[in-house]
Amino acid sequence: MTLAAFASYMLTGLAGASSLFLVAAGLSLIFGVTRVVNFAHGSFFMLGLYLAVTLAGVFGRTPLGFWGAVVCASLAVGAIGVVVERLILRPLYAAPELLQLLATFAVVLIVKDAALWIWGPEDLLGPRAPGLSSAVPVLGRSIPEYDLLLIALGPLVMAGLWLLLTRTRFGRLIRAATEDREMTAALGIDQARLFTLVFALGSALAGLGGALQLPREPANLSLDLSIVADAFVVVVLGGLGSLPGAFLASLLIAELKAFCIGLGFSKATLVIEFLVMAVVLVFRPHGLLGRPDPPARATEAEAGEPIPPLVWIPVALALAFPLLAGGYAVILAIDIVILALFAASLRWLIGPAGLVSFGHAAFFGLGAYAAAIAALKLGWPMAAALAAAPLVAAFGAFAFGLVAVRLSGVYLAMLSLAFAQIVWSLAFQWDALTGGSNGLVGIWPAAAVADKTRYYALVLGLAIAAWLLLGRIERGRLGYAIRAARDSQLRAEALGFDVPALRRIALVISGAVAGLAGGLFVYSKGSLSPETLAIPRSVDGLVMVLLGGLASPLGPLLGAGLFTWLQDEAARRIEFWRALVGFVILALVLFAPRGLAGLLRRPRA
Amino acid sequence: MLTVARLEAAYGRAQVLFGIDLDVAPGEIMVLLGRNGAGKSTTLKTIMGLVAAAGGSVTFDGRRIDGMPAHEIARAGLGYVPEDRRVFAGLTIAENLDVGRQPPRAGAPPWDEERVYRLFPRLAELKDRRAGQTSGGEQQMLTVGRTLMGNPRCLLLDEPSEGLAPVVVDAMAEATTALKREGLAVLLSEQNLRFALRVADRAAIIEQGRIKFSGPVSALAADESLARAYLAV
Numbered sequence: 001m002t003l004a005a006f007a008s009y010m011l012t013g014l015a016g017a018s019s020l021f022l023v024a025a026g027l028s029l030i031f032g033v034t035r036v037v038n039f040a041h042g043s044f045f046m047l048g049l050y051l052a053v054t055l056a057g058v059f060g061r062t063p064l065g066f067w068g069a070v071v072c073a074s075l076a077v078g079a080i081g082v083v084v085e086r087l088i089l090r091p092l093y094a095a096p097e098l099l100q101l102l103a104t105f106a107v108v109l110i111v112k113d114a115a116l117w118i119w120g121p122e123d124l125l126g127p128r129a130p131g132l133s134s135a136v137p138v139l140g141r142s143i144p145e146y147d148l149l150l151i152a153l154g155p156l157v158m159a160g161l162w163l164l165l166t167r168t169r170f171g172r173l174i175r176a177a178t179e180d181r182e183m184t185a186a187l188g189i190d191q192a193r194l195f196t197l198v199f200a201l202g203s204a205l206a207g208l209g210g211a212l213q214l215p216r217e218p219a220n221l222s223l224d225l226s227i228v229a230d231a232f233v234v235v236v237l238g239g240l241g242s243l244p245g246a247f248l249a250s251l252l253i254a255e256l257k258a259f260c261i262g263l264g265f266s267k268a269t270l271v272i273e274f275l276v277m278a279v280v281l282v283f284r285p286h287g288l289l290g291r292p293d294p295p296a297r298a299t300e301a302e303a304g305e306p307i308p309p310l311v312w313i314p315v316a317l318a319l320a321f322p323l324l325a326g327g328y329a330v331i332l333a334i335d336i337v338i339l340a341l342f343a344a345s346l347r348w349l350i351g352p353a354g355l356v357s358f359g360h361a362a363f364f365g366l367g368a369y370a371a372a373i374a375a376l377k378l379g380w381p382m383a384a385a386l387a388a389a390p391l392v393a394a395f396g397a398f399a400f401g402l403v404a405v406r407l408s409g410v411y412l413a414m415l416s417l418a419f420a421q422i423v424w425s426l427a428f429q430w431d432a433l434t435g436g437s438n439g440l441v442g443i444w445p446a447a448a449v450a451d452k453t454r455y456y457a458l459v460l461g462l463a464i465a466a467w468l469l470l471g472r473i474e475r476g477r478l479g480y481a482i483r484a485a486r487d488s489q490l491r492a493e494a495l496g497f498d499v500p501a502l503r504r505i506a507l508v509i510s511g512a513v514a515g516l517a518g519g520l521f522v523y524s525k526g527s528l529s530p531e532t533l534a535i536p537r538s539v540d541g542l543v544m545v546l547l548g549g550l551a552s553p554l555g556p557l558l559g560a561g562l563f564t565w566l567q568d569e570a571a572r573r574i575e576f577w578r579a580l581v582g583f584v585i586l587a588l589v590l591f592a593p594r595g596l597a598g599l600l601r602r603p604r605a
Numbered sequence: 606m607l608t609v610a611r612l613e614a615a616y617g618r619a620q621v622l623f624g625i626d627l628d629v630a631p632g633e634i635m636v637l638l639g640r641n642g643a644g645k646s647t648t649l650k651t652i653m654g655l656v657a658a659a660g661g662s663v664t665f666d667g668r669r670i671d672g673m674p675a676h677e678i679a680r681a682g683l684g685y686v687p688e689d690r691r692v693f694a695g696l697t698i699a700e701n702l703d704v705g706r707q708p709p710r711a712g713a714p715p716w717d718e719e720r721v722y723r724l725f726p727r728l729a730e731l732k733d734r735r736a737g738q739t740s741g742g743e744q745q746m747l748t749v750g751r752t753l754m755g756n757p758r759c760l761l762l763d764e765p766s767e768g769l770a771p772v773v774v775d776a777m778a779e780a781t782t783a784l785k786r787e788g789l790a791v792l793l794s795e796q797n798l799r800f801a802l803r804v805a806d807r808a809a810i811i812e813q814g815r816i817k818f819s820g821p822v823s824a825l826a827a828d829e830s831l832a833r834a835y836l837a838v
Contacts, residue, residue: 172703183693
């Protein structure tokens with residue numbers, strides 16, 4: 001590599017780091033003060049870019065027009081953030097953190113469809129920055145002037161935020177509330193107002209990050225999730241709530257990506273940031289500059305009356321109905337039951353074991369690929385291939401558990417996301433084994449269950465067996481030990497339990513069941529692609545679990561049923577089905593915080 | 606000034622307070638004595654709105670404050686010093702004090718940073734040090750000072766002598782009596798009978814969420830059986 005090439009990659013990386021830092025800084029501030037894991041942060045970035053494109057068109061091609069558009073877009077996104085905080089998050093601050101996350105995911109869906117409605121599905125390219133549209137030669141290579149401006153902007157914003165946090169009362173209140181919210185309230189500080197202001201600031205930063213991309217990349221509808229994944233990685237890598245950490249991590253990630261692209265390993269950019277995060281979290285469980293978390297609130301999964309036995313009758317009838325009806329009902333029912341099994345494995349992990357996974361699709365996908373590869377490449381019969389699915393997934397879960405059990409809370413969730421991304425990129429890039437992006441085709445069930453109704457009977461039988469097994473373990477001695485380890489690691493250890501071992505066991509059990517679901521999935525579809533284990537499936541699983549309610553083993557079935565049916569029905573009938581799903585999720589979160597299963601319980605005395 | 610009547614509170618389904626009655630007048634120190642787990646801290650937290658009251662009432666200055674959010678209770682003039690100190694570890698001493706600052710209040714002695722430093726001179730020497738890097742005693746002084754920055758008219762002190770060196774306990778006792786002379790109403794919780802007898806005017810003993818004794822501190826000093834029955838002495 002020549003010095004000139006090195007310098008040019010370096011500068012490209014620095015420019016990328018600036019916009020990454022803006023987004024991550026906002027996310028970090030919001031998380032630090034409100035403890036909300038804001039999935040919608042990437043949507044704010046996306047809105048910032050779209051708004052800037054539109055405003056730049058209105059304001060005209062002058063420097064004032066361009067920069068006016070950038071600033072106005074950022075402020076507008078800040079205002080949108082305030083609306084989201086007031087209407088959606090404020091009623092949820094006392095709710096479990098996962099419900100807040102679910103609500104912000106609903107915002108993602110709604111914003112995406114709003115953007116589709118306003119700006120259409122085409123990518124929108126913004127104007128270049130007037131006066132900064134040429135390139136400057138640096139060591140014989142040309143660097144866009146605009147990149148140089150961005151390089152200067154990142155540290156400037158960092159310095160500005162630093163001054164705000166250390167030199168103003170608002171900043172001191174932010175830092176105090178990040179450490180101990182309740183204490184700041186006892187000192188007379190209105191948290192609701194502080195949260196709104198922090199949300200406004202954080203959203204405006206995300207909007208600014210988006211708007212500044214105006215001349216660099218077109219506005220498109222897939223920015224939201226890709227940006228929020230990057231921003232999460234940066235925030236976690238840097239250490240939650242640490243601005244210098246976020247700055248450092250932005251530099252690291254952006255430079256790594258720039259060098260990967262520059263040196264011709266552009267495929268590696270898909271996974272490099274997750275690899276780096278995984279390595280850092282293994283050695284520094286709180287990120288580069290993070291401090292140990294304040295102890296997290298226990299998930300309020302338990303408590304409540306059991307579901308009245310009468311509820312089981314309609315559930316059993318609904319499950320049996322497709323066996324008689326046949327036709328489309330069977331196909332939908334196969335999907336629902338398989339996803340319910342997947343969701344049940346995730347509920348097992350989040351509820352009893354208290355381990356939140358953002359990457360549970362990894363185990364689903366491992367099972368699916370194991371079955372498909374066993375059937376296609378090894379020529380195994382269906383029974384053997386299906387048996388391989390949970391085994392391989394369990395092995396994957398065991399391997400993940402070796403590095404993961406030391407972590408907790410958001411850090412663990414992010415490591416699971418990294419694990420899923422690494423598995424995904426293997427599936428995506430290992431052409432010889434997995435068929436790469438084309439995937440694998442022609443995986444058909446044995447003749448005895450080739451008929452859809454019969455296959456449904458098989459799926460239902462296996463799912464019920466696995467579900468009963470999970471229930472038995474949960475209510476048995478092992479389940480109590482795992483729950484004890486969740487509720488208090490210290491006390492469980494004092495009682496002689498090996499907490500890391502218990503967590504590994506919980507992970508392996510959960511992974512095996514997810515793998516079984518994956519195996520059943522691949523035989524129901526006949527084909528398989530890397531999307532099977534991509535981020536959206538992990539998120540879907542989380543949404544199903546939370547919609548159904550964590551407290552009841554029935555929850556995953558209800559959640560998977562509603563979510564799959566809603567997606568299927570709505571996607572066929574309405575253009576803006578995502579927004580509809582988003583509104584349904586919001587309604588449930590706000591009015592049925594204990595999930596669908598919670599609605600079925602008798603109200604507490 | 607502060608009247609607590611039939612106050613009840615619960616954590617989840619476990620009821621902790623069963624009808625607590627207390628009152629404190631301006632210029633008076635009332636001590637709430639009891640063993641670990643008797644409900645002292647919960648009483649103070651419930652008054653402060655940090656634990657939701659399940660029944661009964663809290664009246665401050667003739668105004669019902671139960672059910673109000675904690676920050677409004679603080680702004681009404683009630684100051685709370687938590688038991689486990691809870692300084693903002695990453696902020697300096699001076700910054701911690703600034704977080705506690707509230708506008709001056711009619712009828713309450715006005716506080717600023719300098720006055721806190723006069724009360725606890727040790728804090729002035731450390732004002733630019735991060736609170737997490739100070740000793741337990743210094744942190745205790747800081748939490749008291751931080752709460753005083755809100756210009757309270759009534760102070761809730763949760764176990765101010767717990768785990769402190771005798772010299773710091775002396776400083777806390779002096780500070781508490783000085784505040785009383787300025788007309789503050791002080792409600793403090795204690796396990797330390799000697800500290801209580803030294804500063805308090807009146808005492809109440811709490812046991813398993815119920816008040817077992819209430820009267821002048823002299824009555825408590827005179828009757829050793831009371832202390833033996835309800836306190837760890």
